[in-house]
Amino acid sequence: MGYGVQRFVTTPDQNLLCGICSCVVEDAVLTRCGHTFCELCLDTWLTRPNTDTCPCCRGRISKYQVSPVWSLRAIVNSLDIECDHKERGCKMVVRMESLSAHLESCGYAPVECIGCGMGLNRYQLAAHQIQCPEITAAAAVHTASAMSSDGVASFRSIDYQELFCKIASLELQLKRMKRDLEATETKNRKLERELSKVKADLDEKRDECEVLSSQMHDFDPEYTYGYAPESIAQLSFLIARNLLDKPEVVDRNRIFNCIKRCYENYARCGDDYEHDVHMLIATAYASDWFAENHRINFHCWLQSIARYRKYADLNHMSMTTRTSNN
Secondary structure, eight states, rough: OBBGGGGSSSSGGGGOOOTTTEEEEEEEETTTSSHHHHHHHHHHTTTSTTOBBTTTOBBOOOGGOOOOOOOHHHHHHHEEEEOTOOOOOOTEEEGGHHHHHHHOOEEEEEEEOTTTTTTTEGGGHHHHHHOHHHHHHHHHHHHHHTOOTTTTBOSHHHHHHHHHHHHHHHHHHHHHHHHHHHHHHHHHHHHHHHHHHHHHHHHHHHHHHHHHHHHHHOOOOOOTSSSHHHHHHHHHHHHHHHHTTTOOOOOHHHHHHHHHHHHHHHHSSSSTHHHHHHHHHHHHHHHHSSSSHHHHHHHHHHHHHHHHHHHHHHHHHHHHHHHHHH
């Protein structure tokens, strides 16, 4: 952010104004397209999302392609400017290059009494501290300790009174710093507890993710179960490992269709896959994955498999008996 134009004794040249904040440039920098801005203004502009163009001509620029304009900075430093504390009463006019040094010692800079907290100009602070009730009360303790045995103060000069006030002021400042330090330590302890809780929650979530990952390492997100006989046992194992807690990534209706596909394709194929289908449907029926209408279908399929097996066994016995009679 640059310097306000109204603060200068003479109206600055228009070429000294920043193209972003319209103030006199502070730490002037030049872009490749030839425009001048405050260094902070341009950095702020370029840190915005998807912004890599010049504010004036919209040409493409980069913060790594700007350079300081030393001659322009020297011109700005030679201008006469009013003190930042003009509204508080300072009438000083200094060169720009001397402004920071002046502000460090300006008598109109705002300060706060350490005793009562009143806001004052810097030059008023010493006189105020002599009359401040808080500092006076603290200084009285030092005055009492300096009393002679006959009750008459050994030190009466204004110099000693000012010294006692300064000592009292420093003690009050030290007490305030201690209070602030204790408050900061309390806040830090609170933040440490919150950080520990967040770390514990993060570790718990990480463990849950690892468990879920281990559970899902054989899971087929495309739900191709039922198209190959090898997938029957895989699907059955997936349901069995999460019997009472269906993973959120699994859709129950699509899994039901996969089980239906396994039943229709392999329940009566005359080989070992019939037993795999029976195991899959029994596992699905025992799980908490499915709605009531799904479970009714499972029950019917299990009864159908039982009847088919009974018929197959009777047929096998009949054939065996017929062979033995022959």
